[in-house]
Amino acid sequence: MNQLGPGAVRAEYDRWDEDPIGRPLTCTRITRRTGQIATFEFVADDRRALPHEPGQYITVSVDIGGERVSRCYTVSSPSTRPYSVQLTIRREADGVMSRWLHDNLRVGDRVELSGPAGEFSTAFHPAERLLLLAGGVGITPMISILESIHDLAQPVDVVLVHNSRAPEFVAFAEELARINAENAHVRVIQAVSHDPDGAWLGPVGRLDAGMLGENVPDLLDREVFICGPDAYMVHAESLLLSLGVDRDRIHQESFVLAGAEEVVVDPTAEGLHAVTFAKSGKTVTIADGLTVLDAAKECGIRIMTSCQNGICGTCKTGKISGDVDIAHNGGIRQREIDNGKILACCSRPRGPVVIDA
Incomplete structure (x- = not known):
């Protein structure tokens, strides 16, 4: 090797x-x-x-x-x-x-x-005691973390609670069982929301205070990492805060570039721009420096997004009229921009714009 x-x-x-x-x-x-x-x-x-x-x-x-x-x-x-x-x-x-x-x-x-x-990593938030909370395919970063710790034989105390919809949706079951059996510092709790056949040997139900209290009695002493569907992460964070976990010890996966600059906008600034979403029939006025994605969120319009830093291209959408400044990181090609495409996450209106959304 x-x-x-x-x-x-x-x-x-x-x-x-x-x-x-x-x-x-x-x-x-x-x-x-x-x-x-x-x-x-x-x-x-x-x-x-x-x-x-x-x-x-x-x-x-x-x-x-x-x-x-x-x-x-x-x-x-x-x-x-x-x-x-x-x-x-x-x-x-x-x-x-x-x-x-x-x-x-x-x-x-x-x-x-x-x-x-991304900074959703134990490399950026090291700790001697970890709690990994995963919902569904949110197990992906957790298996990387667990395998890395296991390969290096690091004496890190880790508890993983993985919630899946049903037994047939559990991913990495064999790998997690192997680590759980071989590593005395790791405890893996596999739970499912539904068990129609009654054959599941682990916990059945959603992540709740009872499940955490039973399996993680030292919850307040652990650095916590959460990954899963949006609803799962919102629920998990709310649950942890209600149980007294320090917000600074809770980390959630977010596809944002490490070190990306945050744009600070003065809400009293004179520069205001009208953003109209043609398909939705909604218009909102936003402050200078805010993005088309910010405008969409203000209107309640759903534009798919991922990295929010102009690299992934997920929020690519059409611009019908108006001018925007696009500060992207490779998520869109110049010919696409020339044909009226923009990235909503990093496009800031220069004046009134109409968006095909």
Whole structure:
């Protein structure tokens, strides 16, 4: 097995991380986890290391139907095995990228990956006692964290509570059972919301105070990481706060570039811009410096978004009229901009604009 010393790994990480355009990687293995979840493994043609911190994400970019599509996905492989990148992805009925990957990607195909990014990682929030809360496919960063800790034999006390809809939706069951059996510092609690056959041996029900009290009595002493569907993360955070967990010790996965600058807007500024959403028939006036995505949220209009920093392209939408400043990070091509496309997350109106949403 190829190995790199710490200094060499850091150098490789910097080379990988500093490439905002991305690199074409080859798919070498596809592993089905459940009926709708699969792991796609990629390697570089030159077999160069692709290091990441456990819990970070990368951006996948492919051409679908003549358009460039980019989405962010968490790396599910551990940081201790840097010569491949594994992405564990659920096929979503309305997910353009996830459907394409599940239905079209084959071993030997090449796609463009860029990153890694994100600070949802024990590397940025180290602690001797961890609580990992995962809902459904939110297990992906957690398996990376657990495998990394296990590979390095780190004496970190970890409790994982993984909630799935039903037994057939549990991903990484064998891997988690192995770590739980081999590592005395790790406890894995698998729970399901529904058990129609009555065959499930673990807890049945949603994440609640009783489940945490029974399995994590030292909850207040742990650094907590949460990942899962939006509703799950909102519920989990609210539950933790109600139980007295310090907000600063709660970390949630968010596809945002580390170190991205926050735009501070003066709400009393004179510059105001009207943003009209043609399909929805709504108009809102926003302060100078706010984005089209901010306007959409103000109106209650749902625009799909992921990284919110102009890298993934998820929030790409049409601009019918008006001018905007687009400060993107590679998530849109110039020809798309020339054809009236924008990224809602990083497009700031210069005046009145009309959006095709």
